[in-house]
Amino acid sequence: MAIELNESNHTARVDGRDVPRVTTILNAVLGGRGEWASAAMEAGMRRGRLAHELIAAAERGIAPDDPARESDLWPFVESWSRAKAALGRFEALCVEWPVARGRPPRYAGRIDMLARIDGRHALIDVKTGGENRVRDRLQMIAYREAVADTCGIAPTRLLLVYLRPAGCYSISFKIAEIGPHEWPTLTAAWNCAVALYHHIIAIGKEGVS
Numbered sequence: 631m632a633i634e635l636n637e638s639n640h641t642a643r644v645d646g647r648d649v650p651r652v653t654t655i656l657n658a659v660l661g662g663r664g665e666w667a668s669a670a671m672e673a674g675m676r677r678g679r680l681a682h683e684l685i686a687a688a689e690r691g692i693a694p695d696d697p698a699r700e701s702d703l704w705p706f707v708e709s710w711s712r713a714k715a716a717l718g719r720f721e722a723l724c725v726e727w728p729v730a731r732g733r734p735p736r737y738a739g740r741i742d743m744l745a746r747i748d749g750r751h752a753l754i755d756v757k758t759g760g761e762n763r764v765r766d767r768l769q770m771i772a773y774r775e776a777v778a779d780t781c782g783i784a785p786t787r788l789l790l791v792y793l794r795p796a797g798c799y800s801i802s803f804k805i806a807e808i809g810p811h812e813w814p815t816l817t818a819a820w821n822c823a824v825a826l827y828h829h830i831i832a833i834g835k836e837g838v839s
Contacts (some may be wrong), residue, residue: 631644631730631779631780632644632646633730635738635739640653642737642738643738644730645732647736649730649736649738650737651737651739652772652776653739653769654827655772655823655824655827656823658831660768675759677703678758681703681706681793682758684698684703684706684707685710686725686742688707688710688711690725694707705794705795705796706758706795708797709793709799710756710791710799712798712799713791713793713799716801717747717752717789717801719748719749720745720747721747722743722745723744723746723751724741724743724744724781725742725743726740726743728740728780729776729779729780729781730779730780731772731775731779733779735824735828737824738776741753741755741773744783744785747787750785751787752787752789753770753773753774753789755769755773755790756791757790757791758795761790761792761802768820768823770788771817771820772820774788775817789801789802
């Protein structure tokens with residue numbers, strides 16, 4: 631499956647076909663980044679992206695330079711190191727990796743991390759901002775489906791790791807252990823979000839025709 635993610639306009643193509651990104655769907659359905667986004671919100675998002683880049687570099691074994699260690703973002707990296715140590719025997723398999731669902735409903739995105747923890751596959755999403763329980767969990771469900779299609783791995787551990795600039799962290803285990811009988815309900819919730827997104831797009835096109 632050929633996945634193209636364009637970060638400049640936040641679009642995606644899968645096997646030559648335009649598909650929405652997970653965060654685009656969530657923004658449309660639940661609200662999020664848009665023309666109304668404040669300067670403070672934009673600054674927070676840029677800060678989060680830079681923190682993610684530092685964490686990804688650390689997981690890839692790239693040694694940080696002195697400016698990175700001295701920046702106000704470094705506590706996020708330290709928070710991640712503490713969280714990772716608390717999770718158990720940790721092995722990162724994919725970091726900042728593009729994934730897509732190749733079957734309808736099709737979509738794409740970029741996961742923070744797929745790891746093996748104590749011998750079990752886990753999908754990890756790192757958050758440097760506030761907690762949004764509905765949005766965060768829908769995002770994880772969407773990525774889990776995409777990872778299954780892209781990597782052939784269906785992780786049953788979905789971990790939301792919230793990092794704080796003071797060097798502390800919290801890990802949400804609300805959906806850490808999901809049984810097969812629960813997936814139909816969870817995936818149905820996400821599929822409803824995707825259907826609503828396409829309905830919103832269709833209404834928008836009607837309005838300009």
